[in-house]
Amino acid sequence: MQRAVIPLKGELTVGDDYTAGDFFDSVSFRGVQLASDDNMLPDSLKGFAPVVRGIAKSNAQITIKQNGYTIYQTYVSPGAFEISDIYSTSSSGDLLVEIKEADGSVNSYSVPFSSVPLLQRQGRIKYAVTLAKYRTNSNEQQESKFAQATLQWGGPWGTTWYGGGQYAEYYRAAMFGLGFNLGDFGAISFDVTQAKSTLADQSEHKGQSYRFLYAKTLNQLGTNFQLMGYRYSTSGFYTLSDTMYKHMDGYEFNDGDDEDTPMWSRYYNLFYTKRGKLQVNISQQLSEYGSFYLSGSQQTYWHTDQQDRLLQFGYNTQIKDLSLGISWNYSKSRGQPDADQVFALNFSLPLNLLLSRSNDSYTSKKNYAWMTSNTSIDNEGHTTQNLGLTETLLDDGNLSYSVQQGYNSEGKTANGSASMDYKGVFADARVGYNYSDNGSQQQLNYALSGSLVAHSQGITLGQSLGETNVLIAAPGAENTRVANSTGLKTDWRGYTVVPYATSYRENRIALDAASLKRNVDLENAVVNVVPTKGALVLAEFNAHAGARVLMKTSKQGISLRFGAIATLDGVQTNSGIIDDDGSLYMAGLPAKGTITVRWGEAPDQICHISYELTEQQINSAITRMDAICR
Incomplete structure (x- = not known):
């Protein structure tokens, strides 16, 4: 249950939710939370959410998880994809992206998610207080009670002071930070967290974590350093989630999982604590030549040389009606045997101009048609190719279909799909069909919502x-x-x-x-x-609903007074005003009725117009008639 607390510019939550991740890692909880709601602020002060990019080799299911919970799921066509509509919150914490291909194979990688420097306007106070039980769907973690409180204050001279604390049976943490608005030089923030932890083997640890964030937009050059950050943690630093594990290492299985073989991405080992993390996100506009983006991150660990690495590059441009995109994705996670690399080339071409030549009314409707092509190649030389056609139909554009055909060089197999979506007045309907492995695997899906x-x-x-x-x-x-x-x-x-x-x-x-x-x-x-x-x-x-009538009104041969109010008897909301030549326009009139006209409160300042319309007059666009007010 959630309830807005307008005087506090906050929201009271009772039940299941997530803590904000501006200070500590976001965790799922079941309990009570009172926190500032950025939705009540102007758009310029609202929260931040990352853009998740990747490359799909086939019609794939994209699942994005945070802290073990699925926060976003969608289906994408083959080729490069970009997901920018993740719900915008301040819940930071790395996002696990899982790409499940049509053949059942899964590629996973981690996308760092940290808020931009934590600045608030002068005098602004942002708060959050949580009293709850840690919530998890992992059988490797326990659900213990904890408390958390955080506070941000916008101070003078472009500063923001912030801090917070966490308390649980086996965990204590406190943090303090300071952010600066540097004007033309961007914005930075720096904070330190001190933590004391007791792990599953009853060992006690103390440690610190230091974080630096920087953001800057170079408008003159079209460059946006969306986020540049670095975090360093000592070997004794652990998070609240780490103390919830029942064992020092193992594989996590979520409730309801039917997997027999554990995935490397589910492995954890509390001995290998996080050490340093560097992340950069840069985008550049190239005027009429398009734009490119570059993002990367590197996470190192104590007591091991293994690292998490993610590097993504993409270039997009428009050549007349042709949209062209090139992207490259590299990911290597701790425990993963080999790195994943995928290069993709995609283009889309609108077919509206071709269709409008044979149908003059086509372009006047909400109809669009376009052809897409996607080609990708991985680090093992396997190539996938897909060609698709999508079109919207009906006057309102609420019926659409998509047809795709693909080929995979790895198994020399063909795959394809066809789907149709209808957005109706009372429901949304979808039906789809896809096949893979030259038709050996087929699937029919449908949905009504x-x-x-x-x-x-x-x-x-x-x-x-x-x-x-x-x-x-x-x-x-x-x-x-x-x-x-x-x-x-x-x-x-x-x-x-x-x-x-x-x-x-x-x-x-x-x-x-x-x-x-x-x-x-x-x-x-x-x-x-x-x-x-x-x-x-x-x-x-x-x-x-009714007839539209323009009446030339009069009383005793004299036009009714300008500004007099006319009201349909029994329907106070249906009224009109006499204009300067005594004309009255009223709509929604029944076939028969009485209109009362007033230009004062005295008896001689009120009169009534009785009328009766023929069927032809009712169905006319507008009926003109003379009306005597008695």
Whole structure:
């Protein structure tokens, strides 16, 4: 359970969550936490999340884990991939990336994840207090109680002071740090952590860990040093997670694992503690020539020469309509027999121009088609090649399909896949088929996802929900498109749910007036809402279903007074104003009714217009008529 605490600009969490990793390694817990919520801050002050890059040799499943828990999972096409939509939090800690290929083989590597220098604006206080039980899905760790508290304060002269502490039965730690805003020279931070640990063999250890971080953007050169950092730890330094292990070494198996052979990436040995870690992330814009990125990290350990190394390079450019990318990935982890190296070349070419020549209306729709090609080669000389076609269909672009065909030189085998996705009003549907090893392995998969929302006005079915959502209520405006969305319309009652709203930000919710029925008008086509995190907020639209009428009004032969208010009896929200020549426009009128006109409170300042419309007038775009007010 999570609840916003607006006066403290924080969030109270009761249940399962993660501690922030700005100071200590992020850990999963079950308990209570009160912490500052950066979502309540301006966008410029919100959290940081890394970009995960890699190369897939086939249609692969990408799983990203942190502290043993899966935090992100998706499927990618063959070739270089880039994942930049990992939920942005301050939970630092290395990310384990697992690439599961179509043939079942798994390639794993670690991506360092540390926050940029921990700066806060002057006077800003950021805090977190956690009282909980350590949570793990590893059978090699115990779940003990612990407490953690951290504090950041934005001081004068561009400084930020920060510190914190951890306490558990077998662990004590305290840290202190200082960050500086160096203006044109970037930003740096430095901190030291002192820890006392008791391990599984009852041995006691004391140690320190020193960390330095630097970030800088060179706007004139288009260079972004997103993060440059170094951490050094003494041989006696351990983390809270280390003290939770039941043994000094072994292989971790998560609950529910059915693996018979342990993976090297699951091996741990508390004797080989972390020593030094260097990491660099650099990206460079090359104007019209494209851009490139370079990222790398190296982790050394005490009592062994083995290291973790990761080096990634990529170049992307646009040649007219052709998108071209080249990437290289090198990874070697402690305990891994051999390094993994993959070089990839990929391109994509939009086919819209070709299709629009045979279909003039194609480019006016939300339809796109493109061809992709991916070629990769590993350090053993094995080559994979894939060619694909993807297209979106229907007026709203909510139907798409993808077809791919590939070849693997290692086993001289062919593989392929085909899938179709439909984003509907009430649900999302997907069906797919893939084969590998020349058809010896085949798989059919399908999925149907959606939502059911119960509210005071009934039940509404919709697309899959996000963390924060908006309920549209527009009775009378049924089957109306929601602007800037895919496949989203109001239901037969005028209700629908807009998923994935942005918390603590103004969300513009709009109905597409062009999709309204001929006899329906909206008083307000746009509603702005600011939801809290995890909320379902209401966006209410006033829709009037009925005839559109332009009346030339008069009383005793004289036009009604300019500015008089006219209201449909029984429907106070349906009103209009008499203009300077006595004309009145009203929409959403029933076939028969009475309109009350007021220009004061005295009895002689009120009159009534009774009208009755024919079926032809009701169905007309607009009806003009004379109306006498009595």
